[in-house]
Amino acid sequence: RKEVEQDPGPFNVPEGATVAFNCTYSNSASQSFFWYRQDCRKEPKLLMSVYSSGNEDGRFTAQLNRASQYISLLIRDSKLSDSATYLCGNAGGTSYGKLTFGQGTILTVHP
Amino acid sequence: NAGVTQTPKFRILKIGQSMTLQCTQDMNHNYMYWYRQDPGMGLKLIYYSVGAGITDKGEVPNGYNVSRSTTEDFPLRLELAAPSQTSVYFCASSSINPQETQYFGPGTRLLVL
Numbered sequence: 249r250k251e252v253e254q255d256p257g258p259f260n261v262p263e264g265a266t267v268a269f270n271c272t273y274s275n276s277a278s279q280s281f282f283w284y285r286q287d288c289r290k291e292p293k294l295l296m297s298v299y300s301s302g303n304e305d306g307r308f309t310a311q312l313n314r315a316s317q318y319i320s321l322l323i324r325d326s327k328l329s330d331s332a333t334y335l336c337g338n339a340g341g342t343s344y345g346k347l348t349f350g351q352g353t354i355l356t357v358h359p
Numbered sequence: 360n361a362g363v364t365q366t367p368k369f370r371i372l373k374i375g376q377s378m379t380l381q382c383t384q385d386m387n388h389n390y391m392y393w394y395r396q397d398p399g400m401g402l403k404l405i406y407y408s409v410g411a412g413i414t415d416k417g418e419v420p421n422g423y424n425v426s427r428s429t430t431e432d433f434p435l436r437l438e439l440a441a442p443s444q445t446s447v448y449f450c451a452s453s454s455i456n457p458q459e460t461q462y463f464g465p466g467t468r469l470l471v472l
Contacts, residue, residue: 256399282460291449291463292402335401346392346417347461349401 251275254336254350261357265326269353271336272318278338281319283310286333286352295334296321326357361385363464365450371470372440380435380467382450390453391433392461393417393425395446402449408433440471 253272261267273281280299284292296303298319302311309322319338323330333354337347366381384391389410394402404417408427422444424436433452437444447468451461 252401254401291465293463294460297460337402346404346407347402348404349394351399351401 250350251348252336252338252350254334254353256351256353258354258356261326261355263326263328263357263359265357266322266324267326267355268320268322269334269336269355270318270320271350273336273338273348274317275338275348276314276317280339281310281312282337282339282347283308283319283321284335284337284349286335288332292335323355326355328357328359331355331357363450363452363462365448365464365467367467368465369468369470371472372437373472374440374442376440377436377438378440378469380437380448380450380469382433382435382464383431384433384450384452384462384464385431386452386454386462387430388452388454388462389430390461391427392451392453393423393433393435394449394451395419395444396449396466397446405435405448437469442471445469445471 282297283295285295286292296310298310307324312319333352335352336350363384392407393405403419406425408414447466449466450464453461
């Protein structure tokens with residue numbers, strides 16, 4: 249089993265839709281979790297970090313389920329500009345901050 | 360602030376050639392990382408460093424070497440380039456607290472022919 253797994257998609261949704269991605273992880277010692285957004289041919293940029301049960305920032309909500317070892321990202325009222333690849337990452341139970349990433353989920357929001 | 364900078368942006372190598380990918384950060388971050396990203400794939404950790412003079416292997420270190428002589432710089436060396444090393448390489452850094460956000464550079468696209 250991969251350390252971090254994501255549904256690669258692609259997810260094609262209309263503007264205004266609500267869409268959710270899941271990310272499962274195998275390292276139960278993981279302490280912090282991150283969602284990064286990556287635009288085509290660009291570097292990843294942090295979207296949200298999650299250290300406890302969840303986090304919310306405007307239209308974006310991340311939730312952590314430690315019992316089932318997954319983290320989700322919910323995007324409400326999708327915008328065309330939300331089209332990107334969303335990478336899930338977690339930092340394991342070490343002090344070195346090594347992130348392990350999933351393969352990413354592609355989201356396309358259409359008019 | 361420049362953040363994390365990488366050079367070159369793009370490079371074509373012939374099989375067997377060597378090169379160094381440069382990475383510099385101006386945020387005084389202790390932690391620095393090198394990742395590679397193949398098409399349609401996530402990021403795989405090549406090497407990382409927790410401070411000047413300290414480096415360690417990541418998930419896919421074979422064919423690469425690194426050094427960390429200063430806090431700011433973390434170059435990645437490719438010896439004897441192979442087609443399998445065709446990829447996009449990202450350098451990243453994070454603060455003293457290793458659980459904090461990683462900031463990525465713009466990437467170097469490498470093509471080995």
